[in-house]
Amino acid sequence: MKVFKFLAPLLILLFLLLGNLAVPRMHRETEFLMDTVITVTAYGRHGKAAVQEVFWRLREIDAKFNAHSEKSELAKINTAPENTPVSVDKEVFNLIKSAHIFSTAAEGLFDITLLPLNNLWGFGTENASVPAENELKNTMASVGFGLITLDAENCTVTKHKAGVQLDLGAVVKGYAADEALRILKEAGVESAYLDLGGNVAVMGGMPQSLWKRIFSGQKTRPFVIGLQEPDAPSGTAIDTLSLTDGFIVTSGDYERYFEADGVRYHHILDPKTGQPAQSGLRSVTIVSENGLIADMLSTALFVAGEKEMPVLYDLCRQVITINDAMELTYVK
Ligand code: AMP
Ligand code: MG
Numbered sequence: 001m002k003v004f005k006f007l008a009p010l011l012i013l014l015f016l017l018l019g020n021l022a023v024p025r026m027h028r029e030t031e032f033l034m035d036t037v038i039t040v041t042a043y044g045r046h047g048k049a050a051v052q053e054v055f056w057r058l059r060e061i062d063a064k065f066n067a068h069s070e071k072s073e074l075a076k077i078n079t080a081p082e083n084t085p086v087s088v089d090k091e092v093f094n095l096i097k098s099a100h101i102f103s104t105a106a107e108g109l110f111d112i113t114l115l116p117l118n119n120l121w122g123f124g125t126e127n128a129s130v131p132a133e134n135e136l137k138n139t140m141a142s143v144g145f146g147l148i149t150l151d152a153e154n155c156t157v158t159k160h161k162a163g164v165q166l167d168l169g170a171v172v173k174g175y176a177a178d179e180a181l182r183i184l185k186e187a188g189v190e191s192a193y194l195d196l197g198g199n200v201a202v203m204g205g206m207p208q209s210l211w212k213r214i215f216s217g218q219k220t221r222p223f224v225i226g227l228q229e230p231d232a233p234s235g236t237a238i239d240t241l242s243l244t245d246g247f248i249v250t251s252g253d254y255e256r257y258f259e260a261d262g263v264r265y266h267h268i269l270d271p272k273t274g275q276p277a278q279s280g281l282r283s284v285t286i287v288s289e290n291g292l293i294a295d296m297l298s299t300a301l302f303v304a305g306e307k308e309m310p311v312l313y314d315l316c317r318q319v320i321t322i323n324d325a326m327e328l329t330y331v332k
Contacts, residue, residue, distance in 0.1 A: 023043075023207050023208070024045070024047075024190075024191070025044065025047060026041060026042070026047065027048040027050075028042075028051070029052070029055060031055055031058075031059075033055075033058050033062045034058070034061075034062050034065075034066075034172060034176065034196070035124070035197075036173070036196060036197025036198075037195075037197060038055075038194070038195065038196050038197065039194070039195045040055065040180065040192070040193075041192060041193045041194070042054075042184055042189045042191070042192040043190070043192065043204075043207050044189055044190055044191065046187050046188040047189060047192075049187060050187035050189045050192075053183050053187060054183050054184060054194075057180070057183055058176055058179075058180065061172065061175070061179065062176075064089060064091065064092050065095070065168055067115055067165070067167050067168070067169070073088045073089050074092070074166055076088060077157050077165075077166055078115065078166060080159060081159075082159050082162045082164070083158065083159070083160060084158065084159075085151060085154065085156035085157070085158045086156055086157050086158070086159075087156050088156070088157060090155055093150070093152070093155040093157070095168065095171065095172070095175055095292075096112065096157060096168070097152065098171075098292065099112045099168060099171045099296065100112060100145055100148070101319050101320070102296045102300070102316070102319070102320060103145040104145065104319070105315050105316045105318065105319040106296075106316060108271060108272050109270075109271065109303040109308075110170070110299060110300040110303065111143065111144065111145050111271040112145055112166050112167065112170075112171070113142075113143050113144055113145050113147060113148065113164055113165065113166055114143060114167045114269055114271060115166060115167035116139045116142050116163060116164075116165050117136075117139055117140070117143055117269055117274050118167055118169070118267070118269070120136065121265065121267075121269075122258075123256050123257070123258070123265075123266075123267040124256050124267070128258040128265075129260065130260050136274050136275075139274065140274045141161075141163075142161050142162070142163035142164050142165075143164075143271065143274070144164075144271075147159060147161045147164045148164060148166075170251070170268075170295060170296060170299035171292065171295055171296055173196045173197065173249075173295055174199065174247070174290075174291040174292040174293070174295025174296065175291065175292045175295070176196060177194060177201040177247055177249075177291035177295075178247075178290065178291040178292055180194050180201060181201050181203055181291070185203065189204075190203075190204045191203065191204035191205060191206065191220060193223055197255075198228065198250055198255065199247070199248070199249045199291070199294075199295065200223075200225050200247065200248040200249075201246070201247045201248075201291055202223045202225075202243050202244065202245060202246065202247075202248075203244075204220060204244070205219075205220030205221055205222055205223065205244040206220055206221050206223050207220055220244070222242035222243055222244045223242070223243055223244070224240050224241075224242050225240065225241050225242075225243060225248050226239075226240050227239045227240065227241065227285055227329070227331075228250065228254070228283070230252060230253065230282040230283060230331060231254065238331060239329075243287060245289070246287060246288060246289050247286075247288050247289070247290065247291040247294045248285060248286070248287050248294075249285065249286050249291065249294035249295050249297075249298045250283050250284065250285040250298060251283065251284050251298040251299045251301075251302040252282060252283030252284075252302075252331075253266035253268065253276070253281075253283070253302075254266070254282070254283070255267065268299060268302050269303075270303055271303075277303040277305075279302060279303060279304060279305025280305050280306065280332060281302055281305055281306065281331065281332055282330075282331040283302070283330060283331045284298045284301045284302040284328070284329075284330045285298065285328070285330065286298045286326060286328055287326065287327040287328075287329075288323065288326045288327075289323050290321075290323065293320055293322065294326075297322075300312060301313075301328070301330075306330070306332065309328075
């Protein structure tokens, strides 16, 4: 009886230990890239090598698309004179082309040439301020996706006005998330969770401990992702979403903003006015099987607002494949 008294806790401990050992190893790395904190978590024995490969790729994407780095492919276009075809890397060309097609579909709501406006407002810098009306008007003159043409055969971009500058801030993180999941899958990772500054990508579901597997009969369970409550400290969830495979992308007015005279000026601009979009929404979240489309759509739908959303959605459907499984949720 005495022996049992000692053995019982030991057995329970062993039982719990074995149960947890049966959970695949986890590898997690965090790095600041694309102007945001990126965390990649992968489970299983391929995890470490795969996560390192993902970061190698994310650094490459960041280097090519960073509009604020002089050495990027984007800077080559942004500093080029007008009416001069600029030859760019094929990957860069293809992403600009996809975003240009989307800009056309979402005309007036989404535009990849907003960098001059973004710089004028100074979002994310210490010099953020409300521009004077004439400054805004002058800057607007070099904004518009119609001011660039693309030549797919030669992979060139031509600006038709001096001062036109591309900003793929609403596009690159979604594309990077697509690339990250592709790399993880190819490396043999079965379960992973990525956080790209609030944009989440998951695959395979969250591995369960042995006990949970026994009791639920499931090897994994969906990842639970919190949706940020706009005015609460970062990490406070207003709601949660469960997802096994796919992307959850949010555009919100709380992500980057400054306040002047009691007014909040946020980073998602209405291309028609050059001012922060005033659609009455605080955030738009898309759940999708495609990170790039989710990223572009979340920004455009934020600008569109609740009433115009169905119209924009239908317009976009005409040029891009929107999977029927796509879900949309928003905060007013
Ligand atoms: P997101 O957080 O994905 O909604 O993207 C916001 C970023 O996209 C901003 O920081 C700008 O760089 C850029 N952006 C802002 N407004 C627009 C817009 N209407 N269309 C396209 N890009 C935009
Ligand atoms: Mg976006």
